Amino acid sequence: MRAPPALSASAPRNGSRDSVSGALRRSASSSSTAAAAAEMSASSAFIDEKGGSASEPEYGHDPASGGIFSTDYKRHDDLKEMLDSNKDSLKLEAMKRIVAMIARGKNASDLFPAVVKNVACKNIEVKKLVYVYLVRYAEEQQDLALLSISTFQRGLKDPNQLIRASALRVLSSIRVTIIVPIMMLAIKEAASDMSPYVRKTAAHAIPKLHSLDPEQKDQLIEVIEKLLADKTTLVAGSVVMAFEEVCPDRIDLIHKNYRKLCNLLIDVEEWGQVVIINMLTRYARTQFLNPNINESLLEESSEKAFYASDDEEDEDKKAEAATLAKRKPYVMDPDHRLLLRNTKPLLQSRNAAVVMAVAQLYFHLAPKAEVGIIAKALVRLMRSHSEVQYVVLQNVATMTIKRRGMFEPYLKSFYIRSTDPTQIKILKLEVLTNLANETNISTILREFQTYIKSMDKDFVAASIQAIGRCATNIGEVRDTCLNGLVQLLSNRDELVVAESVVVIKKLLQMQPEQHSDIIKHMAKLIDNIQVPMARASILWLIGEYCEHVPKIAPDVLRNMAKTFTNEEDIVKLQIINLAAKLYLTNSKQTKLLTQYVLNLAKYDQNYDIRDRARFIRQLIVPTDKSGALSKYAKKLFLALKPAPVLQSTFKDRDHFQLGSLSHLLNAKAAGYQELPDWPESVPDPSVRNVEQEEVIDTSEGRMGLLGDWREIPDWSKCTSRKDRKEKKTEKPFYSDSEGESGPTESADSESDSGSGSESASASDESGSGSESEESREETESEDEEEDEEKEKKRKKRLDKTKAKKPAEESAESEQSSGTEDRKRGRKAVKNQKSASESESESESSESEDESEEESEEESESDTDIRKKKTPISKQPPKQSKKESKKERQEMSLLDLDDFEPAPASAPVTPVNFLSSSLVSDLEGLSLTNNILAPTTIAPSGSIKMYELLHRITGEGLAVEYCFSRQPFSPDPNMVAVQIQFTNNTNSETKNLHIEEPRLQSGMRIREFTEIDVLAAGESVTVVMGIDFCDSTQAANFQLCTHTRKFFVSIQPPVGELMTPVFLTENDFKKEQGKLMGMNEISEKLMLGEKCVNEHVIVERVTATANLSRVPCGSEKECRFAGKTVSSGCLVLVTVPTKEGGAAQLTVNCEKMLIGTLLVKDIMQALSQ
């Protein structure tokens, strides 16, 4: 229906001509009778429904009064008049009727001029309906459509983002080639719009423009590139969709955005998730190595064992065993791991398409041992609508051929119900057949037996074929199956019998010599079986194997000769064949019979049979004229025929990306992107490195209830990548802990330590800080394997593993302390410590929140590195790690001592911040053991800088903030936030101030005074106050310079929402007494390895929350007090310790939310 522009632009039309052409077009469109009939009935229904067809134009609010489908050519005059009127209600009514016409496929193009006038109508609904009309008909009436363009151009400049977006949406939907440049311009502009919603619309517009004018591709790719860098979840899905449609082969555009996309994924809307996951699957196939590269070394049996157990922990153990078995260790690229880890939770999406997308990603990308987890989710989809089942079963069928073990535990979920639609039944049957093996075949066969009795004959036929396939694949049951099938031969249903004979024939072909009795049995059956196909099959069998049944065969022929004239054609042909074969093998007995049969055939009515008889006679009966061929007659007839192969139609379908349309159809669909093969060697992983951005530490924000879906500013934690390049040995470790600090991960790290039983869920995230023991060891092993002397290493590691196994607990803490030490070491570097000092530090323990610190350290070191940090900075951590090993476990000493360079003198780095937590400092001092160097007490990490604005996004302006823990003097109810601006540009920045705070109700901001000028290269620090209303909700506002505005947000960790109060022991007890019951939250915990003394506990608690210590008589108990900044509610914390590291944490606070969050944080801090 695409009218060429020249034609539609030809001449002004008058109404009547137009409707004639419309009618013509309409009849052309409904070329098929069916469609025409549909249309007729639809239109009549419509008239009925509207209650009449007055042909006179009429005004009124009542839709019933309009005669839309009158046959009069001027039928639309009433609509035109209504559209021309001043009343919105009339216009609306007219537009509604027009839209109803469009919906029915009626032509309404002659109304174009009347409608397009209303494009600027004030009434929103009229406007919307006009848009609908415009998008539908603009292509046909290009000249007139241009009239509307200026309205949209105006809309593009509107201050309201939604109007801008909708203008762009309609503008880009108008398929008029003349406006391509305008569209291009609009898209480009919208791509850098402030509002993410407008940018999303821009992404949607890209494929529209591309399909309108493919020549714009290059420019559009530029826009795509720009939008790919966008950090909002809103845009991500749409731009990847545009990427897939416009330039799916430009995989290079993804590199820089890969990690961001992985991290954003969970928060993208469902449809976008599907598109992104499918694209990332392709990406990963080009960029990473095949994780199953060494799979051949693994035995099939071990694979089965994996899947049999649901326990993932178990799997990991096996996986580790597998790694051990490998000669050349495969180390998964951390980016590869990142993708697998971030997609996994999406298996729980309610959207079947998302689940399928993740499933195919795992199938194509994950190590064999991990693929198993998708089975459960796919089985769940089987409860969904039958169309979903259909698609899922197709994919499951393909998967079961490659990875049978995966679905074996769910065998019963594929059992068939009599109410299933036939197509579903047949697919389930396919899956059941694929799953059949020696162990489960008896149950499957029993199940098949019930299927054979079904009323659905197509399904019965398929069941018989399935039995045949089971029999071919599993030798043990071949005889049972054959016997069963033979019994079916007496079935009353022809179809069943025919199908059974056919299947039996195929089975017998595989091993005829063993089954002469079955052939005999079938020979007997021939008197009873009436189905021609079955009779023919039996005759063929007897002929083919006449040597195995030498006595019966001639007799059968004799019988058949008697009934020859009454047989069906296919049977007759087989009788001739049988006769010929017998003649060749046993001519003495059958010569006359054959002659007789051939004579009968000679006069048959069917020429086919006559021909065959003639041909065979010439071939087998020796005469003088017989040619050279007759010598070979025996070879011709009794050649060994290959047994038919019974195999699944789903075999090898997995070369299509699973879940795709092409896979379903088993044929390449238009626009299908081949799934690339794994690369031979690793492509350069550094392409994914991004200009590093400092991270807003989200492990702090994890307790923010909104933390999970907050738009994630901190996707790129890339310094460690750099590190990795600089110092290879540390690769897996850093990269993973880095991934862990993503906001969506944070909940994980939080509670994994809390409950060991969660290890299953986390265990696949190998190498992350908060993980089960197995994977930790793996990480370690990866560390080591990096080393040159791998062989040696592995042996040692084995030893170590043995040593660790008995005391899982200790091993775990050992490892974690190792981690901690490493970090502490790094921090020590920052604190201008010497290496030796850092050692002693690691021996002592600090009361700092370990997990928090993990990410914190990460970000801090990131900062360092950004500030011209050198690679040497990585050495001390190693050192300290080694130290800790030494002290804890003699065994591990051996492992580590030769894989790192000697600890050089620690590099000098400036101390970024000094502790302001004077209270804890002092306390620390007073309680310190001698070993502790005073500097280590200073919780230098407890004040950390968060990034507010990165210098790249800020165009040279970098902004960081921290919670200074100082009282905010202008308003005591506010939390002081110290903000540091750094101008990295070459010009000065002016008028730095805050605008348009978007705050949750009750929240307030006290802005800092405007900074007039910030000279190039200068830094300035200001303090602002935010009243968070005692919630961890983020405060959003705009940071403005004289040229730009930036959206930023500050989210406080719960511990920063309070300020210390000094209480006496008695006061404390009194207050605590008031806050019992609901206001008291108590948790038991095990103190972490490092929490050896009171001091450490104090240190850690005060690092986590801005509290002060309350003096206490007992050594076994630590008390802290504070109050929330905003409302002044008391927060009381008590930590009594018991023997063996057990402790009890009690928080009393009127605000339960604060209490809960605080408990979690402190727990976290103490149990590390």
Next chain:
Amino acid sequence: MIHSLFLINNAGDLFLEKHWKSVISRSVCDYFFEAREKAVEPDNVPPVIRTPHHYLINIYREKIFFVSVIQTEVPPLFVIEFLHRVAETFQDYFGECSESTIKDNVVIVYELLEEMLDNGFPLATESNILKELIRPPTILRSMVNTITGSSNVGETLPTGQLSTIPWRRAGVKYTNNEAYFDVVEEIDAILDKSGTTVFAEIQGVIDACVKLSGMPDLTLSFMNPRLLDDVSFHPCVRYKRWESERVISFVPPDGNFQLMSYHISAQNLVAIPVYVKQNISFFETGSSGRLDITVGPKQTMGKTVEGLVVTVHMPKVVLSANLNATQGTYNYDPVTKILVWDIGKLNPQKLPNLKGSLSLQSGAPKPEENPSLNIDLKIQQLAISGLKVNRLDMYGEKYKPFKGVKYVTKAGKFQVRT
């Protein structure tokens, strides 16, 4: 992605079309009609049909075929899932998704389709957002609209799409703040002739009706979350909290929605609430058969079984049934060959029984297979898996909501083979 959509009723009438890109002639549906013809039963139409230039992906729902036209590679589930979402949206808007309601509300339907897809790519599919964009029709509003000429389109532009919580609309206010949760469990089971369980599992959903003001942040916890074998969530649920703490933490959409669905697999022992003693036999001679069905309670956890219905799909040769039910009523439809025995409440003292003779078409061979029985039942105040909601906490808002949890157990695909 999705090029066009055609709605076709069971009789083969095409009653609505919508194009998101350039117009595709409706004659493309001929391929669909061909496949429809071949399939005999509507649910046997292949979901994906290949034509020379397009691919037709269709779903069948509420006696309507939603046929979408695709031109290039796209995950088929993506389209199928989206079409179902469209059908659900119609249901949500008009109370039911039928041909007549769609025809009655054709303008709203068109507006909805316009908002749901942009250039064939899903744009707004959350019902909360859509309702802000396009108000659902109510009797009152349609009357007011006719009089005043005002519209169904929201006057203000929605903000939800812009928020980070795209499923919840802003500025929700209620005088009665309430949150209700229905734990609905369905037993899927296949029992064989002798009454042994071939296969049984539990499919559960938690439906929520949340009418809370502001931005409540809810946390639902269970007494025994370990029971849940496999779960899927509404996008509002935080996956990580579930993975780490086994609590369901979410900011709910406004109104009705399905919070989660779960699966308790065949590995666990599933209690089967009723047993069925049946004897159906057909005689070789005389064109008749006998039927005798008794239903009794098995593991009902002390609750009453209600809404008990036994459905039998009889073989084609069964002409009529002359039966006697001790309880409830039976009905045999000779056209569809379906026997429905509506029992109602199960009385353990006096077990319901259905007994009598079947008459067959004379001359036809006796059916090979006995028909299987489908059981429908309902048990109030019981979640058969034993799942229990522990508590519901609300954060972020100051008022005290009214909370309620209801448990129901139903038979899902519960089949007894005979």
